[in-house]
Amino acid sequence: MPPVASVDVPASSANLGSGFDSFAVALSLKLRAELWSGDEAGIVLNARGEVAPRDDEPAGENLLIRAFREGLRVSSAPGSAAWRIDVSSMIPSARGLGSSAAAIVAGVVLGAAVGRRTVEADELLALAARLEGHPDNVAAALYGGFTIALGQNDRIALRRFRVPEAWIPVAFIPQRESRTTEMRAALPQTVPHAAAARQAARSALLATAIMTSDAGLLRDAMGDELHQPYRLPRLPGSAELIEIAYERGAAGACLSGAGPTVLAICDSTPSAHAVEKAWNAAGVPGIATRLRFDTSGARLVAD
Secondary structure, three states: OOOOEEEEEEEEEEEOOOEEEEEEEEEEEEEEEEEEEOOOOEEEEEOOHHHOOOOOOOOOOOHHHHHHHHHHHHOOOOOOOEEEEEEEEOOOOOOOOOHHHHHHHHHHHHHHHOOOOOOOHHHHHHHHHHHHOOOHHHHHHHHOOEEEEEEEOOEEEEEEEOOOOOOEEEEEEEOOOOOHHHHHHOOOOOOOHHHHHHHHHHHHHHHHHHHHOOHHHHHHHOOOOOOHHHHHHHOOOHHHHHHHHHHOOOOEEEEOOOOOOEEEEEOOHHHHHHHHHHHHOOOOOEEEEEOOEOOOOOEEOOO
């Protein structure tokens, strides 16, 4: 007997250097969540890693379960049904690849899928952003492609851009974990006005590079003065990996989210191969891998 509903949700890389808390792109690593009818009233979650319920976590406080309940609520689904959610994920947790965003998006999509009313994508985005605390990763996970999301005044302004066909993402995923809360604590409360002005110019260049498929703009566009200078000293090896990527021909390189993963964008197969090879030889514990950009976003799967 097939599950009631299944959803695939992509990983995501946020910030992209200068696009702090606003830019993100979906990547080919996936989380799959399957919804089954349960044996008794309530929600049972079978999962591992960051998505799994913790021993010290109060019942119902798990992020995916909370998101699922929100999806049920807005779709006017019956509240007393029995559910089981099985999760398998290729997205490593606590590495800056949007594992929590993928879990949230999976939850709200599954909850909405079994309700009595159709929930529009923008409403799902608002739910997911509220649970995540910011809209960047969840926007890319929900819609796919490159996204720019701005949350303000209880609304989210969103634009999605197609992925330039020649661009290839390469990620170095370290063995060590890094918690977003700790990395946010490393950031200063204020930055110099001149730095903010330069950052605004870089983020405009980043949007231009994506819209025009101009990889030649990426090195300047992905420079950053808002988060990487404060986070990189706490992430051994990440700064060196960014330098190596540029030495081997990457068009752009940056921390993925809050790190420690480093993302390189290459505009040719030879440069992607050179970056991957150099990273794997760099002696930093972890693995370099060529990925693909995801263009579909969260997708209900027909079994």
